[in-house]
Amino acid sequence: MTVTSTRGNGMAFPEDLRDWQHELRVQFPIITAHPELAYLDSAATAQKPQAVLDAVHTYLTTSNANAGRGTYTWANRTTELVERTRDRVKEFLSDPAPERSGVHFTSGTTEGLRTIARDWLTSYLTDGDEIVVPVADHEANIAPWLETQRLLAAQGTHVRVLRMPYQAGSHDYDHVALAQLAGPRTRFVAATHVHHVYGGNMNVHRIRQAVGPDAVICLDAAQSVGHLPVSTADLDVDFVVFSGHKALALPGTGAVWARQARGPALAPGGWNGTPNTTGIVSLGTALDWLQAAGIDRIERWTTALAARLTDGLRHLDPYEILGCELSLAAGSPVQQRQGIVTFRHRDIASGDLGFILFSHGFMVRSDNHCQGSAGEKTGSVRVSLHVYNTPEEIDRLVAVLASLR
Numbered sequence: 001m002t003v004t005s006t007r008g009n010g011m012a013f014p015e016d017l018r019d020w021q022h023e024l025r026v027q028f029p030i031i032t033a034h035p036e037l038a039y040l041d042s043a044a045t046a047q048k049p050q051a052v053l054d055a056v057h058t059y060l061t062t063s064n065a066n067a068g069r070g071t072y073t074w075a076n077r078t079t080e081l082v083e084r085t086r087d088r089v090k091e092f093l094s095d096p097a098p099e100r101s102g103v104h105f106t107s108g109t110t111e112g113l114r115t116i117a118r119d120w121l122t123s124y125l126t127d128g129d130e131i132v133v134p135v136a137d138h139e140a141n142i143a144p145w146l147e148t149q150r151l152l153a154a155q156g157t158h159v160r161v162l163r164m165p166y167q168a169g170s171h172d173y174d175h176v177a178l179a180q181l182a183g184p185r186t187r188f189v190a191a192t193h194v195h196h197v198y199g200g201n202m203n204v205h206r207i208r209q210a211v212g213p214d215a216v217i218c219l220d221a222a223q224s225v226g227h228l229p230v231s232t233a234d235l236d237v238d239f240v241v242f243s244g245h246k247a248l249a250l251p252g253t254g255a256v257w258a259r260q261a262r263g264p265a266l267a268p269g270g271w272n273g274t275p276n277t278t279g280i281v282s283l284g285t286a287l288d289w290l291q292a293a294g295i296d297r298i299e300r301w302t303t304a305l306a307a308r309l310t311d312g313l314r315h316l317d318p319y320e321i322l323g324c325e326l327s328l329a330a331g332s333p334v335q336q337r338q339g340i341v342t343f344r345h346r347d348i349a350s351g352d353l354g355f356i357l358f359s360h361g362f363m364v365r366s367d368n369h370c371q372g373s374a375g376e377k378t379g380s381v382r383v384s385l386h387v388y389n390t391p392e393e394i395d396r397l398v399a400v401l402a403s404l405r
């Protein structure tokens, strides 16, 4: 039986997950070492559980070598660990045909998207093709595509950029408008799974129907991998790009998953040099850890914390919450916030609010969050959550915010 407690707006808090969460929280040394602080910036980068730290230590003290080169034990072991992580990424993304997909390791989502633009998209597009760019999403998912357009134009290949349409109220993509916009020359669509400012799930599974079977869909999953199930089969996308460091792995980690059914494969780009073996080991372990913890539970926990914060904030007059206002009452997946809540104070600039909150022990992100030019025009404060955060932290934060009236 699911035990829940309800708050003012009827949202239920998953009380049945309290013990589960406590057992996981204590596995994060940096969190338990600082009970006076609350880390609320996991959308920027996440903290690391002991298992990840141990895996890195074990690797460096037992088998550190280069991958894919030597024939001695340490080198073989390193190669094996890299290949195992590749398989792990495919499995984690519910890849229905792992023998026909590839995984390329990067330093994060930005490098992953750039790699696709530079190493694949430039040779895939031809004169007169169209690409859809999500102009109100993260800059990392806009700049590479515009750069590709410029690069190709300089070589005489003219590609049209179509601006991804958004729904005014929910900030979800407008899939109906997208279907009208997309035509036979629309060959590439860039999209984001979870919006890094509004926290909404962008209902990416509807894109395929809107753009047809042949367009390549590239998904920025920076804010979804490690937070909710990301299934390449269900979403019917061709590229999934994510940051390992936001999914509990070491800084400087990320991956591109590429389905090779449409167009040329994302070639490894020839000689890539020495891979970030330590980071890759940490990524494999982080994915194991997340899987064992249960992605569904992590999603329930972080969305419930986001709902608790939104619920607390919506009654405080000086605050404006960005994103869908109706979200909590309706409770539909579009309108849930996936562990990200962004807001403004009417009279306090977001940078100042960030400083004030830190003086109370809360680490949040302030200002414009690298949103593209079609995004918010004034700064805001973003609270982003992971499995180590607690309802008590949220309640303390709401109390401090209430005192700033």
Ligand SMILES: Cc1ncc(COP(=O)(O)O)c(C=O)c1O
Pocket (backbone or CB within 6 Å): 043, 044, 107, 108, 109, 110, 111, 138, 140, 141, 192, 194, 195, 196, 220, 222, 223, 242, 243, 254
């Ligand atoms: C949606 C989204 N895309 C891309 C990025 C960039 O990720 P990274 O810093 O790992 O390159 C972020 C992180 O801030 C993000 O939230």
